Amino acid sequence: MAPKSKSGANNADLKQEEILQAVVFADSFDTNFTPISDDKPRALFPVANCALLDYTLEFLCSGGVQEIFVVCCRHANLVKEHLSNSRWNEKSSPCTVTPIVSDGCMSMGDALRDIDSKNVIRSDFILIYGDVVSNIKLQSVLEDHKQRHEKDKSSIMTMVFRQAPPGHRTRCLSDDIVVAVDNQTNNVIHYQRLSAGNSKRLEFPLDVITEHKDVQIRYDLIDANISICSPLVPKLFTDNFDYETRDSFVKGILINEEIMGNTIQMHVVKDAYAARISNLQMYDAVSQDILNRWTFPFVPDSCYRHNRDIISYARHNIYMSKTVTLARDSKLVENVLLGDGSTVGSKTVISSSVIGKNCKIGKNVTIKGSYLWDGVTVEDNCTIETSLLCDNATLYENVKLQSGCVLGSKVCIGPNVEIKQGSTVVASLVDDFGDEDDDATDGGACDVMYGSKAKAFTYKDEDNDVDEINQQIWGLSIESDSDDDDDTDDDSDISDDDAGSLSPDVPIYYTEMMDTMKRSREENISSENLILEINSLKHAYNISGKELPHLVVKVILEHHFTEYANLSSTDIFKELKNTFTRYSTVLKNYVRNDESQLQCLKAIEDFGYSSSEHMAFVMKIIHYLYDADMLVEQSIFKWYKQTPECKNTDELIEDEDVVEMKNKHNEIRKQVAPFIKWLEEADEESSDEDDD
Amino acid sequence: MAKEFQPVVLAAGKGSRMTDLTSQNCKALLPIGNMPMLWYPIDALQRAGFEEAIVIVLSSYCAEAQKLLVEVCDVQMRLDFVSIPDQDYMGTADSLRYIRDKIKRDVLIISCDLIMDISLHNIANIYRTYDATVTMLLCSPSDQTTEVPVPGPKSKKKSERDFIGFEGNRVLYMTSEADLADLDEDVISFRRSVFKKHPSMNIKSNLTDCHLYIIKKWVIDYLADNRQISSIKGELIPLLVKKQFSKAKKKELPNPNESVISEEVKTDILSYIPKDDMSGVIQNMSSWIDHTGDMEDCFHGNTIRCYAHIVKGGMCLRTNTVGSYCETNRQIPKYLMGLDKDLTNVASSASLKGKPQIGADCLIGDSCNIGEKVSIKRSVIGRHCTVGEKIKITNSVILDHVNIAEGCSIQGCMVSANVTINEKCELKDCIIGAGQTVTAGSKYTNEAIVAEEEMMEI
Structure with a gap:
């Protein structure tokens, strides 16, 4: 050589x-x-x-x-x-x-x-x-x-x-x-x-x-x-x-x-x-890995050549410089690194954190999963969770940092404030021309939310939203929890595939069902066969089981009212009773559980929207179905309390429609109100009886 | 093993990839190494210790198959022949559906065209280890089978590659090249959730499916209700592979007012899986897990699981094309001699004149007459053949009752039964249909010499 x-x-x-x-x-x-x-x-x-x-x-x-x-x-x-x-x-x-x-x-x-x-x-x-x-x-x-x-x-x-x-x-x-x-x-x-x-x-x-x-x-x-x-x-x-x-x-x-x-x-x-270390999340992960010695031999106690400082290593991964001052009843739980010249006050608890050089931590402070760079001051009674405090930042008394906060260098916050999740705070704002705005100490234009002695501004990053998302991910520490959601979504994809991925033909199905009803009336088809026909139609038009009660009730009502359109309102209602008795088996087959009952009520409501005459019938229909044991009071109450649905964003855009919807919705609720009241009273009575 | 599975031999194929050979003869009964093709899988089952098997054959050949197997091949197993009508087109899955009533246990399905020297235990062990829904046998091509000229007219080879994604033995993805081409996209997509659970997937496209499966019984029940599935390889297996990652849909609340007429038809494949409380308990108590990297349950809670045993080395051949038929015949002497040490390559009843050169890799059937100055290499010659003098036969397959007159040279050919080849013919890479006569002195290369109506069929 x-x-x-x-x-x-x-x-x-x-x-x-x-x-x-x-x-x-x-x-x-x-x-x-x-x-x-x-x-x-x-x-x-x-x-x-x-x-x-x-x-x-x-x-x-x-x-x-x-x-x-x-x-x-x-x-x-x-x-x-x-x-x-x-x-x-x-x-x-x-x-x-x-x-x-x-x-x-x-x-x-x-x-x-x-x-x-x-x-x-x-x-x-x-x-x-x-x-x-x-x-x-x-x-x-x-x-x-x-x-x-x-x-x-x-x-x-x-x-x-x-x-x-x-x-x-x-x-x-x-x-x-x-x-x-x-x-x-x-x-x-x-x-x-x-x-x-x-x-x-x-x-x-x-x-x-x-x-x-x-x-x-x-x-x-x-x-x-x-x-x-x-x-x-x-x-x-x-x-x-x-x-x-x-x-x-x-x-x-x-x-x-x-x-x-x-x-x-x-x-x-x-x-x-x-x-x-490509972002904050990785900064957190790598720091923890270093404390946990995954990166051996590159661990704090062997890096003395760079720090010119001897760091001792104790069990539970506690690393300390020789010049650290610890109060007697302070507690270092595990995975903690304390830098040169730092002091920790009494009753302070620190876990999974890195404290830089010359940091001053007061009494009764809780620090968890956080990174304090050099010269940070934390006064008494503060709580810091999963946050990053850069050089010379100061927290005055009784400040609470929720997870995911990032404090730039020289930021001062407090006293007595709570900073919400994922906040990024800087000591001075830089305007569009790159000049520094008046310093916080001079102007005092700080947000009130950062406390009376604060020197802090909320950092706004106009051109780059991505970073904020990253930071939020870090703060909330939900990195991989979304997996399960993915899976369920995927599975619904599959089930759609199975159904043949055709979009349901609701309108066609609706008219087809009307025809079936008409025919069943004319030919006197038995309820069982009618159910069979409806089921087969359901498969033919790819209608989901959930929509079915809604459609069936709507079809029965619509069919009834077109047939007896020329009768007076009292007669129509009499006939309606007959219609319901005739279709009771069919209805009972579809309106079974809570959800289908809600669907049924929704159908009646939709029916009420169609004209003011129909509106008058809504309460009677619900009352009748309640008497016939097809609807239970819980579902009715639930339906009554529902707020008007605005499923499509289109509806939101067209304000008039929304207003109209709301009006109708309220009108129906008004119509039904006496019945609801009666129900509530009946309910109370029955529960009173139960108590006795 | 015999109590665990019920073996089913699928021998009702029509041989659509080798019509030159199967137009007059049943595919399952084509002789390979002077034994009907069907004998090989049955023999493999017999060696694995099975005592009975269901054999599905076309009704027109049922009697012949029965006779051949029992009388000529001396099969000791109890064979339950089920014949299916010739005229209906029935796929492999259709056949299974047809014999549904006979199936009482998990089934081992083996195709009649599979010849292998791999012990079935390897596959059964995978089935047992993972409690697999489907276990299949795949073979990687041996390096020896380099391109050998295929007899008959040259045709463009249709690629029938499958793309199969593995993690270890688990099959995660399966699609055929044709299906990919149908999609007409230049990207291939996978679900991300699959990768999250199985982050390292090995996709191979050089494997061939040997058509040997061990399938759970409930799959047969599912088949019975889903008539649109007609092929095991083409439809059933890809479906099961895909369904591995779907979860059971949430069941609706039990309703006190039972429906008058049940509208629920058993459509979801997962509803066919029998509930077995015991296996759940075992899985909970077991510390064994099939993956690393996360804290999820064993198998990630997948109830359908597909696995494969990949054969490397050893003999595993499928005979479904003319090319593979010839190749199988060339390799068969070694295979047969491996099974039976006493077997000689020249039948004792054959009469040889002079000292013909017969390679050790040849098979000469019973009662053959072989003349002087004959050289036979890498070839199989059927029963009752007459081979004249000064004849050279290489790389060829010659079936029963063939007369070859003197001075012929036959290279890489496939000669069907009852053919007469007259003097001084030179044939190279040809197929000669049953009963044909080749006129003296003719020279053919890469041709199919068959009866005219057969040509029409092709």
Whole structure:
């Protein structure tokens, strides 16, 4: 082995030795973390009190990478400053870390093109984001890649995935992926990022299964966002200006596979950790994983090199700096990290949380599942649940943060307020021109809801609703609970399929049934046969069982009133009684349970709407059916209390119709009121009797 | 095993994919290695220890089949022959529906054209392990069966690929290429909920269905009520695979006033599944689970479950085309000798003149006359054939009572019964129909020489 020395760059021996390189993007090119990423790049976010970028660099270093290029775009000076003050700039650093400032890069593609133009990549390199936490053993992945590349020059990239079944904590909905791999060649043939959990069906191009004999479709993977690339990759980015992200690059390579002949392979790790902090939900998940030591050896107690601070590790995953001051009766439940110089007051309970450096936590405070960055002050009697408090935020006395709150740096809230779920609060507002508005301390234009001493504004993000959704998902922590709903919906899809997916022909069915009624009257068909006919009609026109009582009652009434239209109203009612007795078997067959009774009442109501004459009959009909034991009082009460339905949005638009509906609805209720009153009294009496 | 399942041999196929051979002969009785095709599945059942079986045959061949199997093949099993009328078109599922009354237990359905040396226990074990609704046998193509020229006129091969999605042995998805083509879309879609439960699905399109199924009895009851299903492979199995993920609909509240006439017809497939309290208890008490990754119940509460046993290596052949018929015949000597160590490839009653070259992979039937300077390679020759002098036969199948005159060269051909081939013919990749006479000195390549009316049928 040639001795390593930085000065010996011209040494011939050194040239032959392959130096393993890596490219780290210290910019995510997205806005998932606004507003907190406005003054601090994501790569420098403290995760378990250690800058996120250091996890990535440490991981690369442990994989034997000797030369790392950190691409900085936004907040480049902050990243550079961090690097120059870190252990990576010390003599003992195991690898060289070179920041590359490429201002004005809007995407990963731009940054890679920039790197290609600088001509620094000499061999296979690792492409990674500066927000990846991982403890994968890179050596074996690299070896596999090299072997494949030697055998087949066309394999230009190996993507690293981590196996995690759906519902795993470190899976987040916005990063869901499906990958299809050819089992015979191990080539990735399809890579698809799924839109945030909306579609019930996953779609693949047909070629995925027709062109390959043995395909594995995998939905149990997390994209670790680590890729081993051959030097060809930056050149391809330069050649194709439409490659913006790695996703578009992968897509382009896969589509052009036959023309260009380039292939992408995958490497799946089962027992190592890898996750990218792409949003708040992932920040939460990864932080908890670090506290739970899934990322070993990258855990708080071994990161002293970065913190220059010794952290002790006690059972129940309690991590503490030596300079922490704990009140005697404070309680650290489990999975807690307390940073340098923090103090905790008495009767305070902390669980599953990370407290940064120099935080002051008062008495009787409850902190659960939350992240307090450096210099946060929490006064007495506060409650914090699943929230993120950035540098130097202050909570005055008796503030309650509900889950999912995000407080930007220097925000002050309180005293005596409760902040509702999923609020994002910043210390100053930035107007459209990018100038800072008058500071809260001067103007005092703060919302009253944040308390008298507050220095806080509700953050509004006009152009990007997506983030808020993400944050809400994090706060409510319902990541995978929606599964069950999906399933039931799917099943209803199936049952629809079974029915033949024809839309029910209600109007035709209605006229058909009227004819049947008429015929039954003329030919004196028995009730049993009438039921049979109705049932067969139901199948023929694809009517659901629920609609049936409604239709049957409506048809009977309508039929009756058209037949006896010329009689006086009293005679009509007399005849109606006869009609009901004749059809009693039919009615009893359909109007059985609560729901069908409601349907029946709805039908009578609809019938009442049709004309004012009919309206007068509504109460009588209901009364008659009640006497005939076809309707029970509970259903009648239920129906009476129902509010007018506006099923279709169309009705909402046409105001007149809605008003009319409401009028009619009220009119009917008015009509029936005496009967209801009578019923209620009767009901009370009977219950009184029961009591005796 | 014999008490567990009731074996049913489906032998009423008409051989629609090999009309050149089946126009005059019943498919199930076509000789393979000088045994009727039907004998092989029955023999497999017999070896697995079954003592009785139901055999479904076309009524016109019923008597012949019975006679052949019992007298010639010496089958010891009790065979219950059920004949179905020739004229009605009956699919495989129709046949099952026809014998519904005879089915008392779960059924093992085996097609008459399956020849395999795999022990049935492998499949039965899958059925037992997972309490599977359907267990099927799939085989991956062996690497040896490379493209061999198929006798007869060249025709475009219709692709009959199936796309089957697996997780382990569980079958999650099944569709045929034809169905996909019917959809006329360039995407294929899956339900997301299926992927949530079975996140790693392996879709294979290079497997062939061997038409051997173990099916629960309740499925037969379902079949009986649903007459629109006529084929097991084409309709019933895909339906069951699809229905695995549907849940039982919520039942309506029991109503005190019973309906005068019950309007509920048993339509939902799930309502056919018999309630077995014991198996529920067993599942609750068992710590075994079929998946990892979530805390759901075993099988995710699916009551219909389809599984498959995939055969890798070993012999597993389906004989449903002319090509596969020839291929099966070529491989059959090895198979038969594997079964019976004492079997010689030349029947003892055959008379050989001189020292003809007969490869070890050949079969020569009873009472054959084989002349001098004859070379036979990779071929099967039926009973009572006369092969003249200086004849070369390679890669061919020659059925019973065939006369081949001297100086002929027969390569890759399929020669039916009672054919006379006159002197110095050169035949390559041809099909010769039953009773035909090939005139002397003729040369044919890739042709079907059959009677005219048969041609019309095709």
